[in-house]
Amino acid sequence: MxxxxxxxxxxxxxxxxxxxxxxxxxxxxxxxxxxxxxxxxxxxxxxxxxxxxxxxxxxxxxxxxxxxxxxxEFGKQHTFLFKCPQDRAEALLNSNRIASIAQAEGLAGLFTNPLDLELPDHPTIVDIRLHRPDPQKQPASLTIKVVESREIRRLHSEERDPDSGEVLRRYATTKKRAVNIVHLDHTGLLEFRIASQDNQAKKYAELLFSLKTKIRKFLPDDGFEEISLRTAKNKIHRDRENLAEEIRYSNSTARNEFGAMMQITSSSTEENLSSDEGSMSALDRFVERNGEVTGANIYVKLPDSDPPRELRLLISGERNEFAVTVACSAGEYEYVRGKVIAFNTSPS
Incomplete structure (x- = not known):
């Protein structure tokens, strides 16, 4: 019983x-x-x-x-990537260090009993997990989950005053649980995964700052640097034909040294922009003349999926930011993240 x-x-x-x-x-x-x-x-x-x-x-x-x-914990998130040297990551992951901080912050119980909060009054650390494949060795990674409540506004009704012409809009507001994840790997890769907003009330950079502040005692800023995804954006554009078996190209943006911007978008979500030679040629010429790819909207093809599946991936926003826009499994997210990192380590 x-x-x-x-x-x-x-x-x-x-x-x-x-x-x-x-x-x-x-x-x-x-x-x-x-x-x-x-x-x-x-x-x-x-x-x-x-x-x-x-x-x-x-x-x-x-x-x-x-x-x-x-x-x-996976998907419907904006991920911000950082890195530090492996020896620093291993020092930060020291289990005695993590346990001591958790004890001082009154969070020691979260290692065994996570908090199951639906709508907390303020952003709250609810789970701390040290992944240790070998009990005799130091942890391989640290995961911290932070849950917050967000207010969602949806248009409820709209009325127009026939005399003044003024429009009165009424909105219904509800609360929603949002889950944010911080994950440090022993190799030095640090991810901040921020739950996507239904109504973009704040810039994701603001939400990132708040999340970093919340977990700063565990993972201080010093020693980490942003991972620019510029190489990945350029590779997706430049090698789009060779990557046709791995991704489907849907949207791209670019900016030149004068600040002029160019954007091309496929005619529908089912189409592959790479097959539109005219549009792609125009973008190629724009980039060749001191332009830079600033964003890519692609669909990553998941291997061995039956029926075949794709996950939408945005690489835009801040220079170290990408977003997986739909819910997915841990394995699917890790596959897509792996693609981003692989594209980013290719020669530009």
Missing amino acids: LSDDDKNLAKILFGLLKTATSQTVVKEFLRTKGIPVSAQNWDDLYEKRIEPALAEKRIAVKDLRDLLQQVE
Whole structure:
């Protein structure tokens, strides 16, 4: 039998799953555990499938938390890349150092019991994870999860005064849970993954500054530098034909030394811009005359996916910023991030 605490925690985690993903994803998880998945709605799924499976110990509360991590920590994010020397990264990852800071900040319990907060009053560190493949060695990476509440505004109604001509717009506001991830690898690669905004109330650079401030005691700024993605943008443009099996080109922007900008966009989301020789030739000439590619909107083709799948990738904004615009698995995100880094290490 589940304890009352575990029952309450399971309901909280399930509620977070409902807002973070679809029934299809949860049902696929249950199938992997050999649990029937037929249900009329979310409540039915929990009461008839998940709750009995927990009571029979066919799944554990930890399994629900692991699933939540998988579905809310990858995709629909703007990622900012930084790097430091490997020896500095390894020093920052020292487990005694991380534990000491967590203890001083009152966060030591997060190593074993993450906070399951839906809408915190202020940005809150809810999870700290040290990944240690070999228990005898130092951690290979550090992950810190920060959850915040964001206000979402949607137009509710619009009225025009016939006499003055003034337009009155009314907006409905709701709160939404936003999950931000900070990940440092022992190689020195540091990622700040910021949840995409429904209404872009703030610049992502502002959100990045706030996130860096929140975790600064664990990962101070000094010793890190931005990873410019200029090489990746140029390679995607220059080698677009050779990369046709890996990516589909949808949009590109460029700027020249005088500040003039050029943008070309495919006629639809299904088209490959690379096949438009006229537009691409115009962009080529613009870049050749002291122009620089400033942004790329592409679709990365995922290998071994059946049916074939693509993930939309934006490389624009700040010089070290890219965005995966849709939800995806950990493996899919890591594949796309790997592509960005591979493109960026190619000769420009």
